[in-house]
Each structure stands twice: as C-alpha cells, then as structure tokens.
Amino acid sequence: MDKFTTHTGVGVPLKRSNVDTDQIIPAVYLKRVTRTGFEDGLFAAWRGDPDFVLNDPTYAAGSVLVAGPDFGTGSSREHAVWALQNYGFKAVISSRFADIFRGNSGKAGLLAAQVDEKVVQRLWDWLDDNPGGEITVDLESRTVRAGVGEDVVEDSFDIDDYTRWRLLEGLDDIGITLGHDADITAFEASRPSWKPVTV
C-alpha cells in the first residue's frame, strides 16, 4: 500500500445523507475479479442525471469527496472503496461512516476523515462559493483545510491511531500479523477439540 501523508485536490460536494454501498456501486457492477475498473459503476444510478455533481466539468478532477452523515452504510463490499479510488478519490470527508466502510477504506488506502457535521456544512458552503476549489486533507496533523485568509475553513478530523499509523507508513496488515505467528500457533494449540472443522 502507498503511504498517505497529505493530499490536496478538488473537493466534490455530495449533499446527501445515508449514501449506502448500493448507491456507491450497485451489485451488478461487482462481477469483476480484479481490484481495478470499478469506476464505471461509481454512483451508477445518479450518473445518468445531468445535474449530478460528478457530471459537472468543474469537478472532473475531483479527489476529495465531502458527503453527508452515514456514508457507506450497508454491504461489506470493498468494491465501494475501490470504485471511489479507481475514479480518482483519495479521501472522503463525512460526519459519520459505517463501520465496515471505514475499515475497508483503511485497508485499501482511502482516507476516511470523520469531522463534525458543522464542518461538512461549512465545506459545502465554501465549495458553493468556490466551485472547483481544492481541499487539503493532512493525515499527519489530522486536519482538513480549504481556502485562505478570512475565508478559510479549517478543522481537525478523527481517525483511529492504528489506522493513521498504517496509512502514514503504508504498511501491509498481513505482514504485520504474520510477525505474530508464534502467538497464533500457541492460540491454535489451546483451542478445544470439539470446535467444528470443515474438512
């Protein structure tokens, strides 16, 4: 996984709450056996609407999504994270993420930055005044920032320490766990014999 320290890119306002994983990418787009190519299914149902934000050329280079609360609810499909990444998003800012989506983001290297609901509103307002404007998401200082001078929107975001450390270092989770192989082997030896097996 690539290291994530800070990213600055065009902010895209997605003014909806409860953006579930079926909206991020419908099931019919989940048939690929690779991790790439899922951008065609991103927000597929909304892409046909000319007024949908991603159809506005202003946001063509968008890479920081600013969404309403309860983003990523529903299915465990990591394809939702891949679809956002394949499209070009590096970070999603919301006031509340569904657990599995947040976990998947951390594993795949998409930054899920949780901020206060008021910060989402201020970023939306700022993007209304500055369409195509850039937002910086700084993982080292845990801050989001848009604009300069009087106009600036700046606040901290929440992310758990462990995920932050892994993203900053670009670490492979499995590699870390395999470093504890002796602990796993010892645990396996202690399991009761009546626990079920499949073969």
Add this chain to the structure above:
Amino acid sequence: MGKTLSEKVWDEHVVRSAAGEPDLLFIDLHLLHEVTSPQAFDGLRLADRSVRRPDLTLATEDHNVPTIDWDKPIADPVSRTQVETLRKNCADFGVRLHPLGDVEQGIVHVVGPQLGLTQPGMTIVCGDSHTSTHGAFGAIAFGIGTSEVEHVLATQTLTQARPKTMAVTVNGSLPEGVTAKDLVLTLITHTGTGGGQGYIVEYRGQAIEELSMEGRMTVCNMSIEWGAKAGLIAPDQTTFDYIEGKPEAPKGADWDAAVAHWKTLRTDDDAVFDQEIELDASTMTPFVTWGTNPGQGAPLGASVPSPDDFDEPNDKVATEKALQYMGLEAGTPLREVKVDTVFVGSCTNGRIEDLRLAASILEGRTVADDTRLLVVPGSVRVRLQAEAEGLDRIFIASGAEWRGAGCSMCLGMNPDQLAPGERSASTSNRNFEGRQGKGGRTHLVSVPVAAATAVRGTLSSPADLQEV
C-alpha cells in the same frame, strides 16, 4: 464486575493484545462466496501465501447464481467467470466448496447453520455484511471487506478494535401474526440506520427467548441495518436443540463438553452494558418500510409520512428524496400501495419456517392479477425440504414462481431484478435505491405481509384476506 456475553466470546478469541493497538482475534469459521473473494485469493498468490486453515474455511456460490436453469452453464459470461474463479481458487487452495448443483449449495448464511457449523461462542466472518445472522447462536459474527478476507485466509485472525456493548431488551410477547421481521424493522426505525454503530448488540428479553432459531437469525441478520458491528443472542435449550444432530455438530463426549461450555455463555448479572434500549413486543404490529433505507419504516396500518413529520433537517431532506424515489405521496395509507412483485427469500427470510408460513397463507388462494410472486429458497436443502412437504405445489397452484436457491432478488446481481419503477414487497433486508434493480422500489416486509400482499396486490397482512 461481570462480563457481557459478547465480552466473554471476544476474550476467548484474543490471540494478542497490546496497548494502543487493536486486538488480534482468532477466527473459528471463515465463510466465502464468489463476489468478495477473488481479489483476496489473487493477493495470496502475489505474495506467495497459502490459506492457513482450510479446515476452518467453507465456500458456497450464492450471490451471482441463477435461480432457474441452474443445471446449465451460467448464461452471463461475467457472472460465469466469477463463479468459475471461485471454483479454481477453492481447488488451488484446498477449500471445501458447495457449488451450484451441490445439495449443500445455498446462501452462505443459510448453509452454515444448517450444516451445524455455526455454533455458540464462535467467531465467524465472511465477506458479506449479513454474516451477523450467525449471532443468533451466541457467536460473534460480522461482515468484512476483501482485504480482511485475504487477511483471514492468510492468518486465520483479524485485527479488531474492541467494540462497545449494547443490550436491546424486548419485553413481553409478540402478538399473533407479528414476526421477528416486524420486531427488527420496528427496532431499526426506532434507532435509525446509524444507531448501533460501534456496538456489539445483545438481543434479550422474553420476546427474543420465545423466538425459534430461525426467528432469531432474522433479527440478528438485520443488525447491520442499524449499523451494529454484530448482534447476538445468548444460547439456550432452543439453540442446543437446533444444533444437535446437524452434520457438523459435536457428537458424543464432544457434545457434552460443548454444551457445558455453551451454558456459560450468558451475560453475568452484574455485567454493565455501555448502552441499553428497551422495547415492548406486545405493542408491535406488522411493520413495513416506505423509504429507501431500513430505518424509514412504519406500521402497516399507518400512512406514508410527510417530510414535515420530522424535526431534523437531514431527516426532512431524506424523506423528501425517498418519497420522490419511491413514487409515494405523503398521507397515502400504506395498505393502498400497489405492489408489482413480491419476493419471498434471502438470508433474512429464506428458511423452511418462512416458506411454511408463506404456504399456510397462500394455500387455497391465488396471486393477484398483475402481481408476480417469486419464492426463492435460501438453500438446496430448504428447497428439498419444502418440496418434501408439498409447499412447492401450494406456491405453484397460487400462481407463484418456485425457484432454485440463492441470493436472487435481494440484491439483483443475477437476472432476478426489478424493472425501473417497478415496486416490490420483499422479505429481504435492504430497500436502498436500486438495490433490487436500477430504479426498482422496495418495501421491506415480513413473510406473512409478503404472502398477503401477493394475494391482494397492495401492501396487506393476512388479517386483510377473506377466509378460504
């Protein structure tokens, strides 16, 4: 201080714990299906890793499989490739697979329990959010993404931060005709889709204890729909009776040892939950959703709400958007909502008790004109059992389509989909926009409501039907 049930199960599986880090948790059973596993197997190959414990791993084909002509090659080449990829991966890595055509094939969350692989006190994961179903047995069970699938394949563990604990106590008894599905839909409308976020939930109280194992699975299945990490129910005699004699259940002295341990899996009297919710089952009624998330529901006897009924600006906007998508007018009695397709099935309500209940209502009645009823058993075993009991003949006589096992119209990944604008009453778990097909409109309902709706053509309960 004592421990809650989920804390006991969690603590029994901690391989390694260190300050400032998530726990490393051992996984007792890893279930796989074709959609969320191919990239995980690819990752193993790239890193030259093997599956650490194929003996704790089981795969089935469910999301993407057709429910007609299942004995023929899958027509859609992309779907076929995905299913064939699972077959190759299972063969290459030594994983037991129940493919299409096998007698044990079916929805992964129906297959685990019916094989007896789902047992109290286990940790169970799968690349599917409805893994929470297995919590009905007193297991910690939750859905994971593909990176975590790869992690479990390689290490049989997961790094997990310890969730908070919540108790949902459902007092009293459910009235006649009100089901586990109505109970959990009522709960989700009460909490909202994010209400359980960060918690492992224990369902308890008289109404929960009175549920069958299949009813308990329906409740736990929908834990994810209100955001909970997992939902579980303390094992009791109902649980033990269900497991005993299943193919993979412990036998002889192992059975006695297992039950002795399972009986310790209860929340201690002096344990403290981080949060508690209480509900009264005796006041519950048939409950349906009107919106585009499972928290947008109301009693069947109510009317479609208006955005003005909500105080929060977000709820107002969400209601407005939902009504627009659903093509509903505020104030319309829900019983007057005309339905095109009724779907009975899924990991929520695709078990034998569900099919018996549906058949008992449909017997001697016919599906309304212009209404389609799709009955999709959760597994091949469920299908064969239903056919042995003659339920298939009741369904077919009523005008329903009797199908093969799979996820089917729950998520519309195979050809079983709604057309744009088509409206369904569905016993599944999600009414998201486009969930059952692009532009499709879903009302989540219980099995009795589904069956009665199929007969009347509008959202209905069996009480609305004429005697036969």
